[in-house]
Amino acid sequence: MSEQQPPANNYSYNAYAGNQPAAAPAAPVRPKQVDLGFWLLIAAAVVSAISIPVTLSWMNSDDFRNSLVETSAVAISASELDAVIAFSTALSIFFAVVSIAVAVLVALFVRKxxxxxxxxxxxxxxLGLFGLANLTTAGSLMAVLTVLGIVLPVAAVIMLWMKPSTEYFNGSKAYRQFKKYNPGA
Structure with missing residues (x-):
C-alpha cells in the first residue's frame, strides 16, 4: 500500500480540518419583520393598482382639463388637449403596470x-417621498392613495432594516453561497 505524501510546502489544499467539508449552515428563519415588510410592500402595490382607475378618472375630469389649459404657455385646441390627455393616460397606465410588477418582484425577492x-x-x-409634492394638486381620494403609497413602502423599509431582518439577509446570503459552492452538501 502506498501512503499519501503530504504536500511539499506548508500549504494545505484542503482548508477543512480533518479533510472533512464544513457543515452546512442552517437555512435562516425569516423573522416577522421581513414578513411584515413583505406584506407592506404588497399592500403598497395594491394601493398602486387601486390608484390607476382613480388617476384615470381624474385625468378625464374637467378640473384636470382646466389645469392643463391654465398652465399651458400657448393656446391649446380641444383636439390637442384630447391628444395630450390620451397620451398622458396611456403613459400613466404603462408606468403604473410596470411599477406594480417591479414592486411585487422586489417584495418576493425581499422575502427570499x-x-x-x-x-x-x-x-x-x-423616491416615493417626492410624491408628497402632488398632494396639493390632487383630489381627496388621490391624496389618501398618495399618502398610503408613500407611508406603506417607508414602513416596509423600516421593518427591513431592523436588526433581525439584517441578520436574516446576511444568513440568507451565507446559506446561498454555501449551497452554490457545495452543491452536494
Missing part, C-alpha cells in the same frame, strides 16, 4: 432574503 431587493425597496421608498 436577497439584500439587493431590500436596497431597491429603500431607493423606491425614498
Amino acid at each position: 432574503g436577497y439584500n439587493w431587493a431590500r436596497i431597491v425597496a429603500t431607493v423606491f421608498a425614498v
Whole structure:
C-alpha cells in the first residue's frame, strides 16, 4: 500500500480540518419583520393598482382639463388637449403596470432574503417621498392613495432594516453561497 505524501510546502489544499467539508449552515428563519415588510410592500402595490382607475378618472375630469389649459404657455385646441390627455393616460397606465410588477418582484425577492431587493425597496421608498409634492394638486381620494403609497413602502423599509431582518439577509446570503459552492452538501 502506498501512503499519501503530504504536500511539499506548508500549504494545505484542503482548508477543512480533518479533510472533512464544513457543515452546512442552517437555512435562516425569516423573522416577522421581513414578513411584515413583505406584506407592506404588497399592500403598497395594491394601493398602486387601486390608484390607476382613480388617476384615470381624474385625468378625464374637467378640473384636470382646466389645469392643463391654465398652465399651458400657448393656446391649446380641444383636439390637442384630447391628444395630450390620451397620451398622458396611456403613459400613466404603462408606468403604473410596470411599477406594480417591479414592486411585487422586489417584495418576493425581499422575502427570499436577497439584500439587493431590500436596497431597491429603500431607493423606491425614498423616491416615493417626492410624491408628497402632488398632494396639493390632487383630489381627496388621490391624496389618501398618495399618502398610503408613500407611508406603506417607508414602513416596509423600516421593518427591513431592523436588526433581525439584517441578520436574516446576511444568513440568507451565507446559506446561498454555501449551497452554490457545495452543491452536494
